[in-house]
Amino acid sequence: MKPRIFKLGLALPAMLLLTAALLTGCGDAMVFDPKGPIAAQQKDLIYISMLLCVVILVPVLALTAYIVVRYRDRKDSDAPYEPTWSHNTKLEIVWWAIPIIIIAILAVVTVRYTHALEPSKPIVSEKEELVIQVTSLDWKWLFQYPEQDIATVNYLYIPEDVPVRFELTSDAPMNSFWIPQLGGQIYTMSGMAMTLYLQADEPGVYYGSGANFSGEHFADMTFFATAVPQDEFDAWVEQVKSTSEPLTVEGYDELRQPGTSHVQQFAGIPEGLFYDIVTRYVVDGQNPHAGHGASAPEAEEASDSADAAEHGHDESHAAH
Template sequence: MKLPKAYKRLAAILMLGMLLLVTGCTENMVVLDPKGPIAAQQKDLMIISTLLCFIVIIPVLILTAVIVWRYRDREGRKAAYTPRWEHSTKLELIWWGVPIIVITILAVITVKSTYALEPSKPLVSEQKPITVQVTSLNWKWLFQYPEQGIATVNELKIPEDVPIRFEVTADSPMNSFWIPQLGGQIYAMSGMAMTLYLQADEQGKYWGSGANFTGTHFGDMYFDVEATSREEFDDWVNGIKEKSPTLTLDGYKKLAEPATSEKKSFSTFPEGLFEMTVTKYGASHNHGLSWEEAQKFELKETAAGQNK
């Protein structure tokens, strides 16, 4: 059967469009290019889930095409006409049994992965984790390094092969903290302190971003992530301590005002600034913090109530 030229042209255009779409997407699919243990496990989960779904999807698509072609309205067709047919035990077992088996396997894998990839679960490593306190602001990211005593805006530097313990909150509308090549996103919410462990297995520059709509300049809420050697990281910290200004409480209040920002660094910041931000709007909640750390927030809440 020969297809009209119009159909051939339409098919060619659709194929070209799909090719361009796929080519353009693959260059930016950083999710499928993991650079850390969490992202690697998440990639494996996505691939396994997709392959299991293909077990159902591909036969359905093929059968749809076959049925449409075989039972199309045409002269001299040889397909059997069985108007009284209504049941087939064999077919019922196939189109109900296979999906049930696939869903069961997916459920088991999902449950195991959910516990294995719990964001607040510490990573197994001989290296001591570094804590980075992340605050989502309109429209910028503030990173505090409590152990190093420095802070940065829209710039995150971490040593390779060292677990990073992110404590995430927001002093603005709810957002989502995301470094695709290192792991999945976690929400940044006012009055909440969320814990997320990530790690970079190799040196390089990665892309970080907010993944929620937060107003006019939400598209500018991205930041650079650079994984370096421990020596380079220490030199970077010392350089900030020597050359960068101090972040005062008034300076933080100015920084928290809705506006975009270039990269900035600060040699010091007010003690307890992160805890103050979490408890700023009253009672706070936390996910993944230790008992001692949770006590800090409770003390801040009590002090705030007494000041009122």
């Protein structure tokens, strides 16, 4: 019995040491190395949640080891036999009150951060935001810069310390856009235009990917977001315009076909291409869903047309 008791006594320290060892490796995880204000707040939320979980986990593990050792069956035990015991008010208060308090704290913190980190909420900055229109394809990413009239495939260039307004949709199966060091993921869906604000606080090259299974080559849907000073970003825009061919409608139709792609760049984009993609699946005058405040003039026009048609139908129905 003694060797078994000795092993049980070592169980708790071993589990705690293993947990500590695993947590020390979190420093290499990208989500724990934020490079922007959104990712920094999300890291804080993760740490708070982890701390509250540890407050529960450590006592539970300690009590488990203690109960197993203290109340094991022994031949020489003189503990009273109480088969009808079923309630202890103090213990009931402890094991109900502590979880309720922790859950309440976690709920308050989560609600606060959820509102603060609403994806479509603009980032407060003195600098003008940059708009990038993102389209997930099979199996590649198309990034359009409507204000600069350029586009890239499978790589991003952004100015540091400038809010970036990502408008996102899909012309393929649903996917999820994610740059871990800048912020959390957001889904891209056909017929919808979502909005996500991110910002890079310092120059760097940040890994990005599709975080949703989308078929055979989903693992190839990766890209790098390069944050550079504003003057370098402006020089890059001019370089793209002077060394690349424009993206045509025919070129996009070819690009959207299933298959992987190497890095590409285009010196021009068809007018309204992003909104054509969003409204591609409009049927019978029904407007597409525009989510989280995405700006979509064509989508709004489609919505107005649909409302007008519905109003006319109602009047006609009333006349009959």
